[in-house]
Amino acid sequence: MDALSCDGPPKLIILPKDRSAGARICTLAHPRTSNPSRFLFEPEKGIYEFTKVAAPKSTYRSWLIGGRARHVKLKAGLKSTNGTRSVERSQSAASEASPSADIEHTTERPISDGYVIKNAEIMVATPIDYLFLVLTSFTTSSSAKSPSSKRLFLSADDLFERVSEKSKHFNQILGHQKSRLAMEERMQAVCVMVDAGDEKMYRLSDEKLLNELVLKGKAIVERGLPNTMEERFIRKALETPVMVLKRGEGSMSEATPSQTDTLMSESTTSESVHPQTSTTTSDSTMSVGSAATEITIPDDTAPPPIPNELYHLLRMRTALSYMISSYIPPTLASALNTLLSSPQSPIDFEPLNERLASIAKIRAEALSSRSLGDFSRKRSMYEEDDVAETRAEKKRRKEEEEEKKKAGESRGVRDLKKVDTKGMKKMSDFFGKAAAVKNK
C-alpha cells in the first residue's frame, strides 16, 4: 500500500529481525492505561510493545528517509543498539493492514523520493510479557464491583474475552495456538487455579503476581538499570547531601512512579521488562543507555559508607515501582504497593526506608541551615560556609553603615526626602560641572 495515501506522517520503526509471516502490528489496550496502543505481534516469539526513542524536545532533529543508501546509513547509526534490526517505513494507520508488505517498495525508492519526518523519533519494538496484557482482564472483574476482596474464579476463555472487549485485535492473537498457550501459562504463574471439569479456572493472586514481579525485578537489577535511572533514582537518592535536591527524599516511594512516567515520556531511554519465559527473545532492552549500563553499574556507585545491599534494595524497589507504574493497571497497582510495604512483602525494604529517612533528615537540616542567610540556594555546601559568613559580615557592615548614616542625617534632610520633586530639574542640568560656563 502506498504510504502517502495514509494520514499522519510516516513513522520510523525498528522491528526484530527474522519475523515470521504472521507478524502483525495490532492495536491492544495498554496494560496500564487501557488506552488503545500499538503492539507488534509475532506468533512465534511473542508480543512487542513500541517504545519511542527520541531526542529531547530542545534539540531539533528530523529524519530524512530516502532510498536504499539512506536505509543502510540509518542502520549504521544504530549499531550501538546491538543487534541488527530492519528499518522499515510504516505508519500507524498503515500498520493495521499488512505492514510488512511495503518494505520492498520503500527500500527501492530513490533518494529523490525521500521523505522528511519532522520528529526524529524511532519506535523500537521491545518484547513485553503476555502477562501484562492478560492482567487487564482481572481488573475489570475486580475493580468494577469491589476491589480485590471478591474475586471470582473464571475460565481462561472468559478472561480472554474480557481482554478482547477492550482490544479489538486480541482475537487474532488468540487465534494462534502457541501464543494462547503462552498466555495461559503466564496466567498460571500469577493465579490460583481450580479445576472445573476439563477446564481450568483462574483467580488472580496478588501475592503470586508480586512474586512474579519480584522475579522480573531481580532480572532487571542483575542486568543493571539504565544509566539515567541509576543516576537519578539510585545514586542521587542515596547520596548524602552535597547539593541539595529540590525534593525531600522521604517521599521517594511515592515519587518514583511519577518520575518514571516522566522518564518514559521523555523517552530518551527506556527499560522494557524482561520476562522469564520463553515468549521473548533474549535482548529485551532497547534503550540508549542499556548497553553501557551493564558495564558501569557495579563499581562506580558504591561509596563505602552505604552498604551494597541498600543499593541493591533501592534498585529493586525502583525496578518494581517502574513496572507497577508502567504496566500494572492502577487498581492492581495500589494493592501491590500496599502489599509491598506490608510485613508480608517478599522483600524487606525496612533498612532502605530507614536509610532514606535519615538522608532526608540530613537534607532537611542542610536545607534549613542554608536558608538562613541565603535565598538563592544556588551554591553548594562547601563554599556556603565561608561565603555565607563573609556575606553576613558584609550585610552587617552595610546595616551598621546605614544606621550611622541615618544618625548623621538631620530631620530636615529626612523631611526633604519626602518632597515631591517631580518636574524639577537637577542642578547639574543648569550648572555645568566645575567651571563650565552657562550663559542665560
Add this chain to the structure above:
Amino acid sequence: MNADQRPPVLEARLEQANLLKKVVDAIKDLVQDCNFDCNDSGVALQAMDNSHVALVSMMLKAESFSPFRCDRNIALGINLTSLMKVLRCAQNEDILTLKAEDAPDVVNLVFESSESDRISEYDIKLMDIDQEHLGIPETEYAATITMPSAEFQRICRDLMALSESVAIEATKDGVKFSCSGDIGNGAVTLRSHQNVDKPELNVDIALSEPVALTFSLKYLVNFCKASGLSNSVKLCLSNEVPLLVEYTLASNSFLRFYLAPKIGDEE
C-alpha cells in the same frame, strides 16, 4: 594636642561663633555631609541636597575671620549634624577658632569665652566625601527682589499651610506669591516699599522683564532657616533657571541657595 606639635595649616579665628553656628544650622537641613574647602581666600562650601534639585553655596571670606591663615588648600569633609552638635557647645559670643593640619583626620574647634577664661576644645573626625562641584556662572537675572528675610520666611510658612508649591510672579506692579491647595488658595503681594526709618524693611524690586515661576515650598522654608544670618534676603529669578536665594553676610561673605523651578505641573 595635634595642633601643639605641628603648626596647623589652617587657622581661622571667628569673633563670633554665632555666625558659623547659624550657617551650619541653615545648611544642615538641606545637606548631610559636605566639604568645607579652605584656601587663602576663605572657607567655601558647595553642596546639593539628596535629590539634587537644590544647591547651597557658602562663602566665608578670609576677611570675616580675624586672623585667617590657610597655607594649603584643604577640604574638610564634615558631617553637618556632628558639626552642629559641637557648635552647640559654644555660646553665641564665644570666639571660635578652626584649626586643621595638612591632610587632616580631624578638625579642631576651640571656643574661648569672651567673658571668662573658659576654653573648650573639640575635635571632629573628618570623612572623605566625593562630591561633584558645579560651576555656577554669574547670571543677569530678569527679576531681583530684595526684602526683609523675616518677611520672606513668613510668606513661605504661611503659604506652606495651603500648598506644597508657590508661584512667584514678578511684574512691574510688584511680586506676587500665590498658591492653591486642597483647602483653597492664597496669595501675598508685595510692592516696592521704602521705609526711611527702618531701612531693613525695604522691599526693592528690580525688573528687566516679568517672570513667573513655581517652586517647592518645602525647600524654600528650608532656605529660610538662614533668616537669622541677615536682615534682608535677595531673590533672583529668571525664567527657566534656578531661583537664587541669597543671604548676604558681612565682609562680602554670603550664603546662597539655588532651587530648580517646577516645570510642567503648575498648580
